[in-house]
Amino acid sequence: MKKWLISLLTVGMLFSLTACKTNDTKETKTEESISSFSDAVKKSKGETVTFYGFSGDEKANAWVDEVVTPAMKEKYDVTVKRVPMDIDQILNKLTTEKEAGTKEGDIDVIWINGENFYTAKQAKLLYGPITKKIESFEKLMDVDGHNSKYDFGVKIDGYEVPYGSAQLVFAGDKEKFKDGFPTGTQALLEYAKANPGKITYTAPPEFTGSAFVRNVICDIVGYDKVEEAKANKEDLYKVIKPGLDYLNEIKPYLWQEGKTYPTTTAELDQMFSAGQIDMSYSYSQMHVAEKRSDKEFKATTESFLFDKGTIANQSYLAIANTSKVKAGALVLINEMTSESAQLKKAEAKYGYSIPPFDSNKLSDETNQTLTDLYKNQGVLSLEEMQEKQIPEVQAEKIPIIEALWKEHVLHE
Amino acid sequence: MKLSMKRNYFLLFLVAAMIVFPILLLFCWSFSAEWMYPAIFPQEFSGKIYNQMINEPNFWPAVINSFVIAFATTLVSMVLALPAARYFAFQKKLSHRFIEIIIYLPLILPAIAIITSSQVIFLQLHLTGTFLGIILIHTYLCLPYVMQILLESYRQLGEGFSLTARSLGAKPWSIFWQITWPLLRPGILTSATFVFIISFSQYLPTFFIGGGRIVTLPLLLLPYANNGRFGLASSYSLVFLGCTLVGVFILKIVIGGIQSGTKR
């Protein structure tokens, strides 16, 4: 009996030892280097390209399935396969593949941004630079703009292409805020004092809640100070302390006196729509328009911003280093950021998404179409949103700020 | 006697009603186009959500994949567990506690830890992104449930029957088919049902080991659920429930239908 057990265990251990072996990571050279976009078009005929990204938004999914996939087949004879996967799982897959020494993987195009781009770039998981090989980048986007060069404060160096934009936007019922929306932290505090229990936010590390906290901090302390601060707990704490103090000050007037918080924006929206709280928020600028047309928000709901600005970021498309069909991936990214596809994405049916284009590079017609689409939907004009923008805090500082919030506000 | 029978019936009915009620909620959400507080019923009904769900290109492939994987996992689990359970039930050398720990280890160790670590080894064995890989990891997670039931079943069965048959000259294979199988059938059916259900509802393993290449129903469902799309999540959940009912029904027919050795 014992002999059997021992031999079995040895076999098991031998197998598992292979897991310990970590292969040397060699630089993966591109087998066939692709010189330009037209070159990519030629090389990609007949290929199948996968697109990995967050799939919890059925409108965005529908856009990929109903607009992009047929267009790719028609124009370039490339088949597109949309794979639902969260960005942390995508990164995890790429990282594990790299650890195991895999040279070719399944992931081609990735929908990515922020801290995740930072990790991917550091770990050399991306193929690039790619921006020069994508037509729509030069033609339609602001090549020198902040968002084309930096992602959450990290240098892009051409490894990803802007795909969509996001901005923290608040939602409120016009009827409730007869004296106007609270467009700053002071006004918000006063409103909360006058209407206790009617304001709350989702607790970090929930993505949007974390943005709300950072926004409040920047509103009080100023973005520049936060940007300059060193990325460690003590220094950052000294800089953002006034912001944390504010959150503690408003705490007793929040829902449930700030002793507990909702944990998803879906819940926040539901509480808002039921009238339990008076304010909701979202990273999607057109959220109010969407929810109004889905009949989840009342028709009198409108968006508002902070006067000093709200956090805005871009999301991007990148290509995995282990992609087997890099040519096809380039073509897909180009199509997804093309004018025709993006204009469709801006429609209500596909989510009212704002294209990542430079309005100066667009024709007057296109600009007018876009403005018309968004009118009277309870959302703000593109100019106003662009005016009142503040950039994202550097990716590395975000988990530190979340931890500080937990320590000093949540557990106060 | 009659009164207590009625009371028991009523109690059970109450429990069943409490279980069904939240599921009815799912029905309402999946058909509602507008349902604001404080309305008890949706203010507007529509089949739009079901339309969306069916038009999703991954929908039918996901359903088929889920079924295939679940049935295959059931088969593999039974093939692995039946001999192992028989061995553990009747061997005399190892203590019962030791055996139980070996069996329940997959349930004791946190699934997320095991799955993320096995990802690397599956990669090196070229099992990621394959049906086989997914079936293997599902089997690993389902085996404890099967073993628990089959172990007890074998113990209750006792060795008497097979020993007698052996001494009468029967071959081991026919002993299994004609004696063990019919007597063990309820246990086999229950454990097969469990495996099917558990495998069908697995998310993390399919996700990590499948690597996105193989899409199953939970993979489509969870992002919508996490993102607050109650309508879509509800419709997917109902499809889910329906599929598991179908799967269990099929199992009942297949396993219950193999009548070797019994006279009805």
Add this chain to the structure above:
Amino acid sequence: MNKRKLLVVPFLLLNSVVILAALFKGLQISLGYYPLIGLNKISLTNYQQVLSDPFFQKSLGYSCYLALTATFLSLLAGVGLSFLLIRVRKSWLHKIISLPISLPHIIVALMVMQLISQSGIISRLFFQLGLIKEIDHFPLLIHDSGGFGIIFVFLYKEIPYVAVTTFAILQQLQLGYIEVAKNLGASTTRIFFSVILPMLQKTLITLFIILFCFTFASFEVPYLLGNPSNQTVALTAYDLFTQADLTTRPQAFALNLVISGICLVITFVALTISRILPGGRKKP
């Protein structure tokens, strides 16, 4: 004898490969050896960091509280339910009772949210019936510090599971013993404690182990329905694991191993208790 042992090989092989690989990898990384991001030293710092975190003890206590409460209540109610199942043999009722087993935990969490949240259906009913005048008057049943919503989800899933498993065992038991005891004049309670319970005891302990470890290591349900200031250890581990910053991975693995350790300890304790209780030792 050798041929017999062959039967067990595939089973043991699968289990041991998966578990040992996971343990090795977990130990390797948590002790500091993670070449992908350049860590090469073996040390216990990750464990120290994780265990000395001020919130660790609090989360540990909370996780234990949730797991113990959910498991005990499920066992009690589940066994009670299984007796009902034995007495009432309508199969359609049996089928309904086993429905929750097929539902994934996330779905149940969603259903529970729609059921008992302040904007849920019960609150709406109360409002319509005039029992509450404002939405905030409905008691807070999710995101509360007691974890009511979380426990509710586990109860919904686990009571049917306990009931169905116990029912299967009860069916196979030699119920003749009960008749004998009745004939000898024993009261129902006596029968239950001296005859039925010892026969069930092993199954119940096993169920306890399975349910406790599962609840202890679950993170999605506490995330969705819990109070953010009361995190469970499993949630902390998941957070550490999914941080974009890979340097937290070793800590995540360390925490995972700590959680596994705790589950193993609980298992041993439970099995020892089972041995001591009547019915624990195999009849000679």
